Amino acid sequence: MVIHGPGQTLIQTYRRKQQETYKFKTVDRGQYVFCFNNEFSSFTHKVVYFYLGIGEEESLTEEMSVKATALTQIESSCVSIHESMNAAKDYQTDYRLREYRGRTLAEMLNERVQVWSVGECIALVVLSLMQVLIVRSFFRGKPNRAPPRF
Template sequence: MIRLLEALCLSLILLGVFTRLSGSTELTFELPDREEQCFYEEIDKDVNVIFEFQVIQGGNYDVDVKLISPGHGVLYQEQRKQYDSHEFTTQVAGEFYFCFSNEFSSFSHKMIYFDFIVGEEPPLTADAGAHHTALTQLETSAVSIHESLKLVSDYQTHHRLREAIGRDQAEKMNERVLYWSLAEAIALVVVAVGQVLILRRFFAEKRTTI
């Protein structure tokens, strides 16, 4: 029983450690109009990188994106893109830049989400079980739970992005409906007052002066 508890504690510790060692960077930030923001990452050679982004608020949900290598070569470039994903393998080591530009917009701020995954996640059971073969089944369960949690976290992230976009669109539509309703109410009042004034003229007594 004690050995089983020790094995369970070891697996939970490994789960927490390797979750923190993941090479994924996620960020949501606001990009003002007529501005550009760049981020950089120090990456080694022959490392697989996945870069994805999505505009979740502002304007037509579009942004200019550029990915630059250490030698200032453009690896990826798109204009007025709403969302996209790009995967590549680094040919040289150094600082890789990825920039978001909203310079084409004169008044719309943008809210942008991006995920930058560098390399492969280290195995959950790299050293566990090397000296204790009895932990193999428990380690297998920990790996299965870890993979399921990663999948759930990814689904939750994309669900939150879709919810944020839907909420922003619903608020914009609600604002338009409100303004249109106010305009119709004002038009109805103006028409009603105009009709009353015209009808009063029809029934008004005309006085003749001698």
């Protein structure tokens, strides 16, 4: 992944990383460009998830304290609920991302286990047939050979 800032200035370059969290702070105003490439492996399926947190939210208490009156208990409760809801939203976003990663890993492992099981079944059938043929060859008599005389 390559991140360019305003004026095509290079900000960050990440190579051959997977399931990583990238954080950086913007300095200038303008257009930022994110470029995701598939150089690491072009045969596998890719899912890119990103979240842009833009700036810090202004505190509601500062806005309310500009007035000459003190904050009422309801206003303080509303501010507290608002901050808690923002934190819960961030936790949910992170949890969804972790759940997706875990589900993807579980599906990949399930596919590998199924392929391995099919391979073992085929090997078991082939080995069983070979053992049957070998045991049958032990009990097959040689018709043209005469028994030894003493």
